[in-house]
Amino acid sequence: MMGKQPATSPRRRPYRQLPHTADLAWRLWGASIPELFENAGRALSATLTDRRYLRRRATREVSLTSVDREALLVDWLNHLLYLFDVDGFLGRDFQVVSLTGERLEARVTGESFDPARHPSLTAVKAATFHQLSIVAVKDGWEATVVLDL
Amino acid sequence: MIKLRQIDAYRWEIPREGKMRTRGLIFSSKEMLPAIQEDQSLQQVANVATLPGIVGPSLAMPDIHWGYGFAIGGVAAFDLAEGVVSPGGVGYDINCGVRLLRTRLSREQVAPLMTTLVDALFTNIPSGVGSRRQDFKLTGAAFKKVLKDGCRWAVGEGFGEASDLAHIEAGGAIAGADPEAVSDFALNRGKDQLGTLGSGNHFVEVGYVQEIYDAALAAQLGLFQDQVTAIVHTGSRGLGHQVCEDYIKVMLKASAKYGIELPDRQLCCAPITSPEGQRYLAAMAGAANFAFANRQLITHWVRESFEKVLEIGPRVLGMELVYDVCHNIAKIETHTVEGKPRKLCVHRKGATRAFPPHHPEVPEAYRETGQPVLIPGDMGRYSFVLVGTEKALAETFGSTCHGAGRLMSRHQAKKVARGRSIIQELAAKGIVVRGAGRGTIDEEISEAYKDVSGVVDVVHGAGIARKVARLKPLGVIKG
Numbered sequence: 016m017m018g019k020q021p022a023t024s025p026r027r028r029p030y031r032q033l034p035h036t037a038d039l040a041w042r043l044w045g046a047s048i049p050e051l052f053e054n055a056g057r058a059l060s061a062t063l064t065d066r067r068y069l070r071r072r073a074t075r076e077v078s079l080t081s082v083d084r085e086a087l088l089v090d091w092l093n094h095l096l097y098l099f100d101v102d103g104f105l106g107r108d109f110q111v112v113s114l115t116g117e118r119l120e121a122r123v124t125g126e127s128f129d130p131a132r133h134p135s136l137t138a139v140k141a142a143t144f145h146q147l148s149i150v151a152v153k154d155g156w157e158a159t160v161v162l163d164l
Numbered sequence: 165m166i167k168l169r170q171i172d173a174y175r176w177e178i179p180r181e182g183k184m185r186t187r188g189l190i191f192s193s194k195e196m197l198p199a200i201q202e203d204q205s206l207q208q209v210a211n212v213a214t215l216p217g218i219v220g221p222s223l224a225m226p227d228i229h230w231g232y233g234f235a236i237g238g239v240a241a242f243d244l245a246e247g248v249v250s251p252g253g254v255g256y257d258i259n260c261g262v263r264l265l266r267t268r269l270s271r272e273q274v275a276p277l278m279t280t281l282v283d284a285l286f287t288n289i290p291s292g293v294g295s296r297r298q299d300f301k302l303t304g305a306a307f308k309k310v311l312k313d314g315c316r317w318a319v320g321e322g323f324g325e326a327s328d329l330a331h332i333e334a335g336g337a338i339a340g341a342d343p344e345a346v347s348d349f350a351l352n353r354g355k356d357q358l359g360t361l362g363s364g365n366h367f368v369e370v371g372y373v374q375e376i377y378d379a380a381l382a383a384q385l386g387l388f389q390d391q392v393t394a395i396v397h398t399g400s401r402g403l404g405h406q407v408c409e410d411y412i413k414v415m416l417k418a419s420a421k422y423g424i425e426l427p428d429r430q431l432c433c434a435p436i437t438s439p440e441g442q443r444y445l446a447a448m449a450g451a452a453n454f455a456f457a458n459r460q461l462i463t464h465w466v467r468e469s470f471e472k473v474l475e476i477g478p479r480v481l482g483m484e485l486v487y488d489v490c491h492n493i494a495k496i497e498t499h500t501v502e503g504k505p506r507k508l509c510v511h512r513k514g515a516t517r518a519f520p521p522h523h524p525e526v527p528e529a530y531r532e533t534g535q536p537v538l539i540p541g542d543m544g545r546y547s548f549v550l551v552g553t554e555k556a557l558a559e560t561f562g563s564t565c566h567g568a569g570r571l572m573s574r575h576q577a578k579k580v581a582r583g584r585s586i587i588q589e590l591a592a593k594g595i596v597v598r599g600a601g602r603g604t605i606d607e608e609i610s611e612a613y614k615d616v617s618g619v620v621d622v623v624h625g626a627g628i629a630r631k632v633a634r635l636k637p638l639g640v641i642k643g
Contacts (some may be wrong), residue, residue: 033576034573038232061523063293081414093409100353100402103294116516127480128294135293135601138363138643140405144412145232161232163256163405164364 217247233430292600314453354403
């Protein structure tokens with residue numbers, strides 16, 4: 016995989032933490048906006064547990080509408096937290112099926128969290144609108160999302 | 165950088181300018197101020213001052229830190245007729261709060277059994293990422309009763325004593341809750357989370373009275389030197405988070421509908437008198453009552469754990485509720501403003517109510533002392549018991565601080581903790597800790613928090629609460 020990337024443009028990290036004292040801020044990246052949303056899902060699962068231990072056992076179809084793209088990103092993350100609270104479901108793979116400014120269709124594959132097999136990392140209460148942004152960068156799209164812990 | 169004017173040793177003012185409708189008032193010592201100025205919390209205090217119908221200053225307690233929209237440690241009161249209510253002014257964890265239990269036991273009786281006791285608490289109270297109860301699921305009618313009646317429901321079901329209710333803010337049930345205002349999404353999230361601790365900074369802590377600052381007040385609160393105590397710190401879990409989320413969406417639209425100019429989207433709000441505002445308050449009260457019931461159920465299992473491990477009955481244990489306070493809430497209260505009583509909606513986000521002696525909302529048992537105020541510190545240091553004062557009622561709508569406040573991000577804390585065994589370090593200090601994840605314990609190391617004594621000294625010095633006693637942890641379960 017890495018060998019296919021040109022030496023001058025190393026593969027960007029899909030998500031990284033920004034310093035934030037009380038909560039957790041993610042800087043997310045995607046070559047396209049759908050990829051940015053997929054990476055947001057991965058970042059959330061990686062916050063709660065070690066994503067590598069999640070098996071592809073079940074699929075959830077997600078369909079959301081919001082006022083705009085930024086609000087849709089917050090709603091997407093909060094819906095994933097909802098799925099987690101309801102029956103412990105955590106996504107390993109995230110696939111955006113369609114995405115417009117106000118509507119998201121996505122498919123999430125993963126399994127229910129099992130404290131015996133999945134490390135318990137950081138619990139998240141919600142994704143917030145605080146400092147929320149989605150901006151175009153030269154190699155794709157970048158978003159900032161602050162999570163309330 | 166936000167302009168600040170020093171008023172006295174503990175008070176700092178953000179003068180009114182630009183779109184601010186009132187001034188900002190910050191309670192802090194000179195020493196604590198640089199840390200407060202590092203983030204954008206003072207800007208947030210100024211932003212809140214721009215909201216319609218704000219009464220008195222936009223207030224900040226010494227444990228203020230950067231939140232989302234409203235700063236954490238902020239207090240803002242709004243006129244019922246002209247003001248607004250904002251879910252961001254309450255926070256995602258609606259009625260996150262603290263309750264303190266006292267016992268008849270002394271430290272020497274309990275300390276040798278601490279490991280067993282902490283294990284029992286850990287087994288009986290689900291905690292950590294995704295914690296849920298297998299034995300206890302809420303459905304239909306019972307769920308609605310929880311949202312309407314809070315602790316009254318819990319006590320009716322046999323979780324605790326009727327006398328507990330007299331020692332809880334608002335009697336353990338905020339009036340006006342409407343289960344119909346709470347979405348099915350929120351109910352689904354909460355259905356098996358009642359009686360669970362959750363994660364983050366939530367905990368159950370067994371400790372003892374290490375120092376008494378005011379012997380008369382301590383005696384009236386039933387506290388004595390070396391007495392074993394327990395603290396429960398948790399909130400409304402996923403149900404409350406979902407209520408906040410649902411109504412932030414409602415309020416984003418409502419702010420535009422009612423022409424409210426927002427300096428930050430997360431401050432979205434609606435007039436208190438509007439259908440959106442009323443519906444949020446009804447849903448918020450439901451989530452708050454869920455949180456009260458949550459702490460009541462956990463209390464029941466704390467009592468059971470003590471009785472089982474120590475092999476004693478409830479009478480010998482004498483585990484009674486000292487008090488239970490909310491620190492993320494909006495309350496409809498009557499306050500005297502410029503000599504006249506006015507009904508206000510007081511938002512306390514990371515702030516604790518601190519009503520004085522003889523206030524009608526203070527329970528009978530504390531009429532002479534003032535309302536007990538519980539300020540938890542970090543798991544390695546200490547927590548404080550204070551009481552409310554007349555000065556708090558006059559100056560801060562009867563509010564004071566709520567905790568220590570973080571100094572380091574979770575990421576930094578984990579880095580500092582790397583290669584160390586925090587559990588062993590705490591054990592060396594005589595504190596037994598069990599957590600669901602190693603991550604949480606590392607994130608919650610003492611160094612990651614401000615020393616809560618600094619925060620408490622400011623509110624005591626400023627007169628917006630009075631110190632009664634300091635509690636030292638012996639055993640902690642963390643989420």
